[in-house]
Amino acid sequence: MHAELDELSALMDSYASGNDVAFEALYALLAPRLYRFCLRLTAKRADADDCFQETMLKLHRARATYVRGANALYWAFAIARSTYLTRIRYWRRRPETIGVTEDVxxxxxxxxxxxxxxxxxxxxxxxxxxxxxxxxxxxxxxxxxxxxxxxxxxxxxxxxxxxxxxxxxxxxxxxxxxxxxxxxxxxxx
Amino acid sequence: MLRTHLRNAIALAIASCVTASVVASASKLVYGELALGLRSALSSPSLLALVGVALLTLLFVSTLAALRRGRLGLGSSAVVLLTTAMASVPLYALLALAFPVHEDITTVGSVAISPLGARCFVIAALVGAVVLGSFAWAMRAAVPVGTHVRSLAIGSAAGIWAGLAVFVFCPSGDSLHVSFGHVLPVAAIALIGTLALPAILRP
Missing domain, CATH: 1.10.10.10 (Winged helix-like DNA-binding domain superfamily/Winged helix DNA-binding domain)
Incomplete structure (x- = not known):
């Protein structure tokens, strides 16, 4: 587990330095845990998909701000939570009733x-x-x-x-x- | 795209250069000599040293809290941010009003000092705006946690930079002048930072 986190952080650092090739390995390691986190956060699969996609996009855009040696998973969690809060604020301003969706x-x-x-x-x-x-x-x-x-x-x-x-x-x-x-x-x- | 530590270094360089150049050119333009604020306070050197060190410490601590990234890359903790942000402006006001190092003068040679500190307000606003902008650029999309508190901390730090600029520039110790020309812009910059920065800081 610790080795996996270290590898993830090393990959994130490489990606942040401009090595785009590192993304594939980074995604393979990060995506399952990040998606699970989004799923637990939103409790609905459709929302989790959106949240995950938006988080990955933000992570890509903000990759240069990643601090070398920091825990990449926690950083991704923080971005996911920030994304989720933004979505909540958006839906509070524009409420709409939708049908029952399948949940976790x-x-x-x-x-x-x-x-x-x-x-x-x-x-x-x-x-x-x-x-x-x-x-x-x-x-x-x-x-x-x-x-x-x-x-x-x-x-x-x-x-x-x-x-x-x-x-x-x-x-x-x-x-x-x-x-x-x-x-x-x-x-x- | 520049890494954050490089952006922080550039932002700090911009803050230092802009503060120094604005103070120097304004001093030369208005009073005809450099750093008159410091020179006029030399009559009480121990108080000047005390207030100067306190101001520099305040500047260092507020800037560090606002810009540091921490062990997890998630910035200073909420407690540190809130403490420094909430304490910076009141401490600056206390230093400026309760420990006046400058004399209560209304003119320097033939130049009249504005009783409400209009020149100081403009200089503080200029320095504060540039520092706020450079710090916001440095921290843009960098930390996804506590953006509102961090905005307040960055605004307060920029305000202290502006406060330092007028401390060096202005030779007046009149309390009304200091309140409106020195303390008010510092508080205003902190407030502007709090309101304007969250959307910029959020990734």
Missing amino acids: AVDETLHTCAETTPETQAMALEVLEAAAFELACMSEKNRIAYILTKQEGVSAHDAAAILGTTAEVIRQRAHRAYAQLRAAIDRTV
Whole structure:
């Protein structure tokens, strides 16, 4: 994991120096985690696609501002979050009602073990739906703190740098999100 | 496309050169001699040294907080940015008003000093605008975190550069003159930075 992050940072540095050939390898390493982050951030696949695409474009445009040796993944996360906030501001100014879209909870890749019974599969799906719904409903600040610290494995200190706040605030927000999720799952089960 | 550290170096060079050249040419043009503000304060050298060092420290700290990129390349932390940004302008106002190093004079030779500091306001606004512009260019799209706080920090740092310029240029210690001609433009530049920069800084 550490070696992968180091390789990613080295590739980003090479790309920032003007070596366009490095992009392919950079994309291969960065895209899966960045897309997953966008998916968790937006909770809808269509929004995640847009957010990811816009983030990659911004990352390309701002590549010269990348600091040598800095964590490229965290930098990309920060750009993705900034992009997401811009999108939220845009949609708040121009609200529109759209139809129900498929979200993370009903994604066909979320399978349970083949040996489980239909009842447990249905229950697992219900729990997933409840968790995804609760994540989508909670405040953006709590959600992003939870995603970074609990799902992406970023330390509270680094998450604070990515979100522009303090580590203590991140811990509090992540804890609030965690408690909210637990309560939602308890209600479902 | 230039890397950020190079852009920072260029921005700092622009800030230093513009501040020095504006102060020098304005001093020569208005009073006929260089850095009259510093010379007139030499009657109390210990106070001048104290205020001068405090101003330079304020300038260094505010500029560093605004422009540094940090370990993760995400700039100074929110706490550092907010602290320096919120403290810079009030500290400058305190230094300028509570520790006046210049004498309370209304004329220098045959040149009258504006009671409201019109010349100082123009010089501070000019220096502040150029420094704000160069810092904004240096940090454009560089840090995707805390753009509003960073804008305030950059605005405050540019304001302190402008404050230093009028400190060196102006020989007047009149409180009304200092309030309107020195402190007001510094606060105005910080405010302009806060309002105008977020869209520029965001990648």
